[in-house]
Amino acid sequence: MGNNLDAITTIFTEFYYWVTVVFMFLIHVGFCMYEVGASRYRNHLHTLMKNTMLIPLVTITFYFFGWWIYWALPNGPGFVPGGIQWDAGAANAPWSQNMATDLSDRITGVFWAAFLLFSWTAASIVSGSVIERIRSGAFWIHAVLIGSVFWIIDASWGWHWDGWMVKLLGYHDAYASGVIHAIAGGYALGVLVVLGPRLGKFAADGTPRDILPHNPWLVSIGLFLIYTGFWGFYAACNVPLIAPSGIDGLITGETWTATNIYLGPTTLGAITFNFLMSLSGGLLMAYVVSKGDPFWTYSGGLAGIITASAGNDLYHPIQAMFIGGFGAYCAYKLHYFVERKFKIDDAVGAVAVHGYAGFIGLVICGFVLWGYPSSPYDGYAAINPLGMFIGAIIMFFVLGFLPAFIVSKIMAGAGMLRIPREVELMGLDFKTLDEAEAARDEIRNAEKALV
Numbered sequence: 001m002g003n004n005l006d007a008i009t010t011i012f013t014e015f016y017y018w019v020t021v022v023f024m025f026l027i028h029v030g031f032c033m034y035e036v037g038a039s040r041y042r043n044h045l046h047t048l049m050k051n052t053m054l055i056p057l058v059t060i061t062f063y064f065f066g067w068w069i070y071w072a073l074p075n076g077p078g079f080v081p082g083g084i085q086w087d088a089g090a091a092n093a094p095w096s097q098n099m100a101t102d103l104s105d106r107i108t109g110v111f112w113a114a115f116l117l118f119s120w121t122a123a124s125i126v127s128g129s130v131i132e133r134i135r136s137g138a139f140w141i142h143a144v145l146i147g148s149v150f151w152i153i154d155a156s157w158g159w160h161w162d163g164w165m166v167k168l169l170g171y172h173d174a175y176a177s178g179v180i181h182a183i184a185g186g187y188a189l190g191v192l193v194v195l196g197p198r199l200g201k202f203a204a205d206g207t208p209r210d211i212l213p214h215n216p217w218l219v220s221i222g223l224f225l226i227y228t229g230f231w232g233f234y235a236a237c238n239v240p241l242i243a244p245s246g247i248d249g250l251i252t253g254e255t256w257t258a259t260n261i262y263l264g265p266t267t268l269g270a271i272t273f274n275f276l277m278s279l280s281g282g283l284l285m286a287y288v289v290s291k292g293d294p295f296w297t298y299s300g301g302l303a304g305i306i307t308a309s310a311g312n313d314l315y316h317p318i319q320a321m322f323i324g325g326f327g328a329y330c331a332y333k334l335h336y337f338v339e340r341k342f343k344i345d346d347a348v349g350a351v352a353v354h355g356y357a358g359f360i361g362l363v364i365c366g367f368v369l370w371g372y373p374s375s376p377y378d379g380y381a382a383i384n385p386l387g388m389f390i391g392a393i394i395m396f397f398v399l400g401f402l403p404a405f406i407v408s409k410i411m412a413g414a415g416m417l418r419i420p421r422e423v424e425l426m427g428l429d430f431k432t433l434d435e436a437e438a439a440r441d442e443i444r445n446a447e448k449a450l451v
Contacts, residue, residue, distance in 0.1 A: 009241055010106055016240040017110035023232025024117040028055070030225030031124040035131055037218030038348050040211070042427025043132045050136050051127045057140050058119050058147035066119060066148035067112050068093045073156040079164040114236040115155070118180055119147035121233070125184035126404075128348035130191055132198050133424055138408075138417045145407060146187045150399045155179050158391055161263050161375060165394070169387030172374040174260045175237050175271070175309035177361035178395035185355015186400025188346070194408035195417060197345030199424055208339050211347070216294055223298040227279065230305060234271050234312075237261050262375040266313045274320040278308035281324030289332050299349055300328035303357040307331075310365035310388075314372060323364055327357040355396060362392040 032051050039047040058066075071092045075082040091098055098108045123143035130139060158165035159179040165171035173179050202208055213219045239259045257265045282304015283297060290296035307327020308320045315323065335352035338344050346352065366388025374383050381387060411417040419428060 009243075013240055014106040014110055017107070017114050017236065020232045020236035021110065021113045021117055024114070024121075024229050024236060026225045027117070027229030027233065028120050028124060030222040030227075030229060031121075031128065032222070033218050033225065034222030035128045035348065037215040037222060038128065038213040039131050040214050040427075042429055044429060046136065046428035047131050050131075050134075050139050051124055053136070053140060054123045054127065054143040054147065055120060057144055058123055059116060061144045061148040062116050062119050062152075063099070063112075064094050066152045067099070067115065069149065069152045070115065070156045070160065073153060074160045074162045074164060076157070076164050080167060115152070117236070118155075118176070118233070119151065122151040122180055122184040122187075123147040125181070125350050125354045126188045126191065129188040129346045129350040130195055131347045132428065133418055134191075134195060135416060135419055138411050141411070142187070142191060142404065142407065145403065146184060150187065150403055151180060151183050154183050154395055154399045158395070159261055161261070161377070165387075165391055166262060166374050167380050169391055170374045170381035170383045171387055171391040172262070172365060172369065172372070172383045173310045173362065173391070174262070174266075174313040175234055177306055177308075177310035177358040177365070178392055180358075181306045181309070181354040182358030182362065182392060182395040183400040185351045185353075185358060186396035187404040189344070189351045189355060190401040190404025190406075191408050192344050192346060192351070193342075193405060194412050197343060198347070199421065201345045202343055206340075206343065208343075208345075213295060219295060220298055223302065226302060227305075230302070231275060234275055234309075235268060238266060238268070238271075239263065260313045264313070264373070264376050271312055273317040274308060274312040274315055275305060277317040277321040278304045278312065278324030280304075281321035282307070282328035285325035285328040286332060289329050296332055296349070299353050300332065303328040303331040303353045306354060306357045307361035307364065309358075310361045311369050314369055319368060323361070323368070326364070327360055330360050331357045355400070359392045359396045362388050362395070 028051075032048055035047050035051055036044050072085050074085060077083040090096060092108070092112075093099065098105050099112070102108075123146055126142060126146055127139065157163045158171045158173055159176065160166070163171070198211065200209065201211060237260065239261075241256055242259055242263070243256050258267055260266045279301050283301040286300020286303070287297045290300070304324025304327055307330075308315060308323045311323075312320055331349070331352040334356045335346065335349050338351070339346070344351070363385070366383060366385035369383045370385060372383045374380050408417055423430065
């Protein structure tokens, strides 16, 4: 590892990413609690296991091809010279020594794990929106597609120091308003359009009915855990320590610094201000606009962070607060507008909190940071409204909504997407309709015996 300073830097970086992965695991714990709390009693186990089993499925597929995609496709392929980066990709393919127990490589494993936890998050966002009516197998296919294919394509394009969107569009998304949240929200919407609403969600005249969480306490604890894990996510989006000589002298002077994902200088102190201010702006606005509804107050805090995340490496804390509040307001209003207008049943508001807030956050970033460098590298486009808007379209619609809609249509045509009506009425925790009917008969017989 070279001299002693290099060795200390490497060991610190290894431990840094390992700690962020542990923190980010709480995101998944929170999503599991949140979804179970939002579902009804007869669907608890199905909801829990649907989200739990994405862990092994996404982990294994991300190992075999997801990580390779990130390093292989920064140029599009074909949008800028170079095409698919076979050599760079091969170093991070499963047959590479980097992806094995290699004591000389202390970084790849923990850095891979940080990205893997992002993959789980993308799949879990979709999971909550479709509870109580999707087949487990159908969701797991979607989890692999969003977790190990589509989100990592957009990361390669727009969340890589050499990504074509950064170079040509001036795309800047430091803490993943678009790269994780807009794409996952768009993907969830694509599934929901085909999947349809839960039985009883809409009255005969089309009026939506509230299906309240069965356990608001579990929902609130789950969201607080997501906040905690999201804070770790922010740290994982940074490179913890780089010397000026470490990135071609882009950082002037003798100061060692942390950088964002694009290798632009930042600090944990700066993003701590902005994380907490955007969370607070979202909570306050959501409390006001929802008239104190606990579910939307907590969700609004998350929407606030997501809206500000694209530029939270460069915003002033007061900017982050107002941007977070605006994003929470838009998420709440758009959720109910889309629900009434298009009869979309998003069980936990995931499309609004992640998708709409993420999309809006990218657009706002383009205006607020107009003219700022998207990356410290010479020749890259500066941040600008048009580039960020195009980036938002790519994230939400091109890589999110469109593939989800197409795959869901294929699944629906094959009878693979939605559970039978009878099973949905009885509850998904019963494995078969016969089991559901047997349980119903058992309950009726027990009631007769009591009489």
